[in-house]
Amino acid sequence: GAVVSQHPSWVICKSGTSVKIECRSLDFQATTMFWYRQFPKQSLMLMATSNEGSKATYEQGVEKDKFLINHASLTLSTLTVTSAHPEDSSFYICSASRQTNYGYTFGSGTRLTVV
Amino acid sequence: AQSVTQLDSHVSVSEGTPVLLRCNYSSSYSPSLFWYVQHPNKGLQLLLKYTSAATLVKGINGFEAEFKKSETSFHLTKPSAHMSDAAEYFCVTKTGANNLFFGTGTRLTVIP
Numbered sequence: 001g002a003v004v005s006q007h008p009s010w011v012i013c014k015s016g017t018s019v020k021i022e023c024r025s026l027d028f029q030a031t032t033m034f035w036y037r038q039f040p041k042q043s044l045m046l047m048a049t050s051n052e053g054s055k056a057t058y059e060q061g062v063e064k065d066k067f068l069i070n071h072a073s074l075t076l077s078t079l080t081v082t083s084a085h086p087e088d089s090s091f092y093i094c095s096a097s098r099q100t101n102y103g104y105t106f107g108s109g110t111r112l113t114v115v
Numbered sequence: 116a117q118s119v120t121q122l123d124s125h126v127s128v129s130e131g132t133p134v135l136l137r138c139n140y141s142s143s144y145s146p147s148l149f150w151y152v153q154h155p156n157k158g159l160q161l162l163l164k165y166t167s168a169a170t171l172v173k174g175i176n177g178f179e180a181e182f183k184k185s186e187t188s189f190h191l192t193k194p195s196a197h198m199s200d201a202a203e204y205f206c207v208t209k210t211g212a213n214n215l216f217f218g219t220g221t222r223l224t225v226i227p
Contacts (some may be wrong), residue, residue: 006158034214043205043217044159093158095215104215106151108158 002028004096006107013084013114021079021110023094029074030096034104035067038091050077084114117142119189119206121218129226134178134193136221138206141187147209148189150180153220154202162204165189176200201225 003026013019023033032051036044048064050056050071058064066088068080077096081088094107122137140146145167151159163174170182180191189206206218 004158032213041222043219045217046214049214091156095159103161103164106159109156111156 002096002098002103002105004030004094004105004107006094006110008110009108010111011113013112015085015114016083018080018082019084019112021081021092021094021112023077023079023096023107025075025096025105028096028098030077030098031074032097033071033077034095034097035069035077035079036093036095038093038109040091044093047079081112084112086114088112089114117146117208117210118216119148119208119218121206121221123221124219125222125224127224127226128196130198131195134191134196134200134223136191136204136206136223138189138191138218139187140189140206140208142208148180148182149207149209149215150174150178150189150191151205151207152202153205159205162191196223196225198225198227 005024007022034049035047037047038044046059047062048056048058048069050069052071052074056069071077091109091111093109095104097104118141120139148165150162153159162178163172165172165182173179178193204221207215210216
């Protein structure tokens with residue numbers, strides 16, 4: 001079955017530094033990848049959608065200069081949280097889709113804590 | 116616009132008793148609906164999906180859901196709860212922009 005690997009599973013960083021999170025589709029080519037953010041005891045909120053080789057489409061209210069998304073290949077997308085602050089602490093989850101009508105496979109998530 | 120509403124934020128059942136997690140949808144056309152489960156600090160696992168092929172959808176781990184157009188509902192059920200079913204459950208629909216809209220989630224607690 002389709003597998004998506006997300007790394008790291010957890011990270012602690014100092015305020016002001018940048019953190020990169022990787023999302024890889026291991027056994028399929030992901031034409032579209034999605035990045036979600038989940039605050040404690042809340043639902044997932046879509047941050048952005050990225051298609052391989054093109055710029056990501058950000059949801060309203062998400063700062064594209066703060067959350068840099070790169071989808072340079074069909075198997076890898078990265079989310080970089082730049083100049084992280086404590087309020088960026090959250091659970092970040094990626095999802096990959098092969099084609100428009102295919103299912104969505106989720107990564108295991110990354111717990112980011114900014115101190 | 117496509118959206119879903121999960122009617123209960125928390126459901127508590129005894130082990131071995133039936134599970135019912137409620138979800139209503141809003142859609143201007145035949146929706147694609149999903150149920151996902153999330154265990155603590157984990158990603159999401161697809162339980163089942165409805166794509167208009169059959170109104171009763173069987174998923175993994177004994178779960179199933181019935182699409183009822185007259186009630187705009189897609190409730191998730193399981194005949195007998197197991198301790199390992201304790202988790203967060205999300206009802207999800209696909210939007211016109213082809214991404215996913217998540218419900219607010221229902222936390223299922225299973226009492227031994």
